[in-house]
Amino acid sequence: LLLEKGGADVNATLAEDGTSPLHYAVEKKHNIQIVKQLVEHGANVNGKDVYQQTPLYDAASKEIAQYLLQQGADPTVKNSTGETPLERAKYLMNLDRKNNYDALKFLEDAP
Numbered sequence: 001l002l003l004e005k006g007g008a009d010v011n012a013t014l015a016e017d018g019t020s021p022l023h024y025a026v027e028k029k030h031n032i033q034i035v036k037q038l039v040e041h042g043a044n045v046n047g048k049d050v051y052q053q054t055p056l057y058d059a060a061s062k063e064i065a066q067y068l069l070q071q072g073a074d075p076t077v078k079n080s081t082g083e084t085p086l087e088r089a090k091y092l093m094n095l096d097r098k099n100n101y102d103a104l105k106f107l108e109d110a111p
Helices: 021-025 032-040 062-070 085-094 101-109
Strands: none
Touching: 021 032, 032 062, 062 101, 085 101
16 A cells, blocks of 8 residues: 555665565565565665675565566676575575575576
């Protein structure tokens, strides 16, 4: 409702870690409609948190990742440790930590 009335800043970030509403929305597999609403109202798909990670790093589903890419998300952007979103997902998978590798593995086949 706040988005509809123009009363919310979709690119506002938390001071402590720089995450935006879009960073949070992409973390849940079933939030594609929320992700779309945020982007349609101006959310920056390449906005970075304090670790220089964009929402693509946290995409919880292939559908969300593909949507972000269609909206201009950069799959080659590197975070503060020099990793791309796919490289970060692989690293976390190797640590047996819950991650978004399944959502991003299709990037391996991208040109």
